[in-house]
Amino acid sequence: MPGGVNSPARAFGGVGGEPIFFVRGEGAHLFDIDGNRYLDYIGSWGPMILGHNHPRVLAAVQAALARGTSFGAPTEAESELAELIIEAVPSIERVRLVNSGTEATMSAVRLARGFTGRDVIVKFAGNYHGHVDALLVAAGSSAATLGVPNSPGVTRGTAQDTMVLAYNDPASLERAFAEHGQQIAGVIFEPVVGNMGCVVPTPQFLTALTGLTAKHGALLICDEVMTGFRVAYGGAQSLFGFSPDLTTLGKIVGGGLPVGAYGGRAEIMDHILPAGKVFQAGTLSGNPLATAAGIATLQVLRETGVYEQLEARSAQLATGLAAAAKDAGVPHTLARVGSMMTLFFNAEPVTDWTSASHSDVSRFARYFWELIARGVYMPCSQFEALFVSAAHSSDDIEATIAAAREALVRLA
Ligand code: KE4
Numbered sequence: 273m274p275g276g277v278n279s280p281a282r283a284f285g286g287v288g289g290e291p292i293f294f295v296r297g298e299g300a301h302l303f304d305i306d307g308n309r310y311l312d313y314i315g316s317w318g319p320m321i322l323g324h325n326h327p328r329v330l331a332a333v334q335a336a337l338a339r340g341t342s343f344g345a346p347t348e349a350e351s352e353l354a355e356l357i358i359e360a361v362p363s364i365e366r367v368r369l370v371n372s373g374t375e376a377t378m379s380a381v382r383l384a385r386g387f388t389g390r391d392v393i394v395k396f397a398g399n400y401h402g403h404v405d406a407l408l409v410a411a412g413s414s415a416a417t418l419g420v421p422n423s424p425g426v427t428r429g430t431a432q433d434t435m436v437l438a439y440n441d442p443a444s445l446e447r448a449f450a451e452h453g454q455q456i457a458g459v460i461f462e463p464v465v466g467n468m469g470c471v472v473p474t475p476q477f478l479t480a481l482t483g484l485t486a487k488h489g490a491l492l493i494c495d496e497v498m499t500g501f502r503v504a505y506g507g508a509q510s511l512f513g514f515s516p517d518l519t520t521l522g523k524i525v526g527g528g529l530p531v532g533a534y535g536g537r538a539e540i541m542d543h544i545l546p547a548g549k550v551f552q553a554g555t556l557s558g559n560p561l562a563t564a565a566g567i568a569t570l571q572v573l574r575e576t577g578v579y580e581q582l583e584a585r586s587a588q589l590a591t592g593l594a595a596a597a598k599d600a601g602v603p604h605t606l607a608r609v610g611s612m613m614t615l616f617f618n619a620e621p622v623t624d625w626t627s628a629s630h631s632d633v634s635r636f637a638r639y640f641w642e643l644i645a646r647g648v649y650m651p652c653s654q655f656e657a658l659f660v661s662a663a664h665s666s667d668d669i670e671a672t673i674a675a676a677r678e679a680l681v682r683l684a
Contacts, residue, residue: 281317286653287637292644297324299663302649310649311668313658317651318466318498318523321582321611322572323663329527332568336560343560349567350558356570357525357533360506363494363515367535368544369558373497373522374402376532377460379544379552380518381406383534384458384491386550387543392452394459394490396439398468398625398655401460401495401520409434439465439624440473442480453488458518460493463508466657467498468628469614470607473512482514491540497522497532498657503610505573511609527569529562578662582611585669586660589613592673600680602635611660628655635683642679648672 277283277291284291296303300323302312315321322329336349354367370376381393381404393406401407409419409431419434421427435452437444439461449456459481465471473481485492494516499508501524509516518536525531535541543550556562572578590608593615597604603619616622617632617639636654643650648671651658660669 281656282652284652286633286655287640289641291652292649299323299325300661300665300668308647310644310647311664311672313648313650313660313672314652314656315659315661316523316528317656318502318612318659319526319528321502321524321659321661322527322569322578323661326569326572326663328572329565329568332564333529333561336564339560341559341561342556344555347558347560347563349560349563353525353531353558353563353566353570356567356574357521357535360501360570360574361496361509361519361535362506363509363517363537364519364535365538366541367533368541368552369563370532370534370552370554371530371556371559371562372402372532373495373520374404374532375554376497376520376522376534377401377407377493377495378404380493380520380534381458381460382552383540383544383550384493384518386548387540388457388489388491390455390457390490391433392435392455392457393433394435394437394445394448394456396461396625397436398439398471398628399460399462399465399495400467401462402497405430406434407460409436438626439468439471440477441624442476445477445480445484449484449488449490453490456488456490458491458493459485460495462495462498463512464499464503464609464612466612468625468655469616469622469631470609470612470657471622471624471628472607472609474623475512478512478514482516485517491517491536493518493520495520498612499609500525501570501573502612502659504579508609524569524573525566526562527565529565530556530559531562531566576662579610582660582662585664585666586611586613588666588669589660589672592669593676596673596677596680599677600683602680602683603632612657613660614654614657617654631655638683639676639679642682643675646675646678648675
């Protein structure tokens with residue numbers, strides 16, 4: 273396998289050394305092939321909000337398994353998961369299940385273009401939306417120009433229809449709409465960024481996003497693949513009180529099995545085949561095992577009021593990490609929304625990719641390995657968010673803070 277992995281995020285490129293191979297997860301812990309136990313703060317990059325091997329999820333998948341793994345035909349479970357999503361996210365009136373976050377964002381971009389008849393998509397530097405050609409684009413020579421490919425294989429023809437702007441910069445979005453307003457099909461953004469580390473949108477940025485797309489007839493695509501059911505049961509849009517035209521989901525909505533989803537207003541979604549003419553399809557979409565895991569996960573999240581516990585544990589961790597860094601004299605800022613957060617090795621607040629890129633990534637790498645040595649598995653990149661699960665106990669958090677305190681002192 274290229275690089276020995278099936279996704280580059282887990283190849284330890286940002287911290288050096290060889291990726292750890294795991295054999296088992298249980299609650300807040302992962303166990304590697306050498307028998308070492310770690311407190312897990314990656315949680316499979318977000319899906320494992322209940323912790324590994326939650327009994328309700330395990331039982332649901334085992335029951336589905338006994339009935340068969342895939343039919344390629346409608347099942348009630350798909351409707352049940354769709355209804356849970358629609359109930360959780362009021363801006364979603366119709367939803368289509370797919371197999372990954374990438375499929376969700378790729379489909380939402382195609383739908384925005386099909387619905388508006390326009391070509392240009394706006395995204396933001398430091399936001400990642402999966403390996404969609406149209407979104408693997410870097411900022412052009414100046415922010416207002418159209419994008420340039422940032423991966424071999426993405427053609428200039430593809431990149432020319434994507435514009436990359438600075439996150440949290442309402443003025444640049446204003447200028448883009450002033451110059452290209454009638455060509456913009458959609459604006460896609462992370463409503464709390466996880467992919468440059470945790471970055472929180474300003475109210476002014478959110479107002480510009482909702483106001484300018486509405487004014488110019490472009491669709492606002494809220495990429496909640498990471499934040500959906502993470503920062504709140506209704507996602508970041510419920511936290512910040514806005515209503516996008518389309519929402520993409522993934523990760524938690526599949527409970528650790530492959531599910532992505534995109535949804536929005538009926539008048540938009542009904543353009544999707546077979547209701548409308550925008551093509552999108554998938555052999556395993558709505559798969560019985562994956563929908564069983566997703567339904568069980570959302571049912572636990574919905575019934576047990578787990579967000580209060582996640583908030584308490586996450587606040588405990590954030591407070592402890594910041595105090596440890598301060599006491600060690602290590603320049604840092606910490607950003608958190610709910611149970612996703614990032615300790616930046618950066619004295620300045622991180623508000624966009626430019627400020628994020630000033631972080632001390634070599635110091636982060638040393639911190640990562642000092643924590644590995646103490647049985648704590650943090651995201652293997654400064655530009656990722658860590659995730660607290662419902663399985664992390666107060667004692668687990670205290671143990672993590674103690675390990676971080678020892679690690680940070682060695683970095684000063
Ligand atoms: P997937 O295709 O990996 O399921 O989802 C793509 C995606 C879309 N949108 C957002 C906001 C995302 O965070 C992601 C995927 N996130 C990365 C980690 N930051 C997944 C890890 C990986 O690529 O292995």
